């Protein structure tokens with residue numbers, strides 16, 4: 001059984017209480033920051049909803065046939081909808097299609113194979129394109145007492161209001177700094193590393209842990225050094241752009257660069273810089289994020305990024 005972090009436990013507990021008191025909605029929106037453990041909680045909830053003999057603490061028993069099928073990954077009454085592989089089979093698609101949601105609607109219309117409950121998890125829910133979301137709305141408009149729909153999203157605001165308004169919201173929040181440090185400590189992270197990683201991840205323990213494991217902190221420092229070198233004209237924007245995009249860490253580098261630009265913008269607001277200089281940083285931040293979002297499309301990102309890095313150098317020198 002998975003060990004949950006305290007911030008997952010508290011969300012799960014309130015959902016389990018809602019089940020006990022028969023006030024859990026049939027359409028749930030599990031939302032909150034990325035990498036905070038929403039999907040894991042969705043899975044535990046799904047297992048609990050399907051369990052035929054939940055235990056005294058209101059959790060799945062782990063013993064009944066339903067729980068055993070769930071653990072074996074062969075339960076027929078749970079469906080997970082996410083990005084499918086593309087036709088070549090080498091990459092994930094970037095949208096959840098209307099066909100996927102229509103298939104889900106058809107599946108929901110079948111009689112459950114095992115117990116009398118069906119559960120579907122859609123993650124990331126904001127990955128549904130507009131027609132998929134419209135198709136889902138039809139399912140949401142025909143509520144049924146034995147059907148549960150769990151929507152998992154980092155960006156609830158990207159879902160149509162019509163969908164959000166039909167869902168019960170289950171919100172995940174970042175823990176207090178002390179709880180985040182304690183959690184990292186329990187995972188064997190030294191206090192100094194934990195503090196640095198949490199500062200970089202803006203208090204997000206899941207991200208901090210990921211970065212510590214995958215060398216993300218070092219990568220962030222390298223990106224910072226590159227931005228400084230661009231600011232003093234010691235390095236070529238084209239070379240940096242090519243290096244940043246050379247491997248599958250490109251997205252994380254751009255994320256760090258955007259994040260460091262935010263810090264620079266903040267320092268300038270507090271310093272003696274003009275509103276125009278601060279505003280330019282804001283525009284640059286937006287442009288860099290657009291570039292980051294387009295990384296999965298077949299564009300020439302190196303040219304766009306080199307242009308942006310060139311601008312960073314100019315902007316930094318102007319502001320001094």
Ligand SMILES: [Zn+2]
Nearest residue numbers: 051061064067
């Ligand atoms: Zn069970």
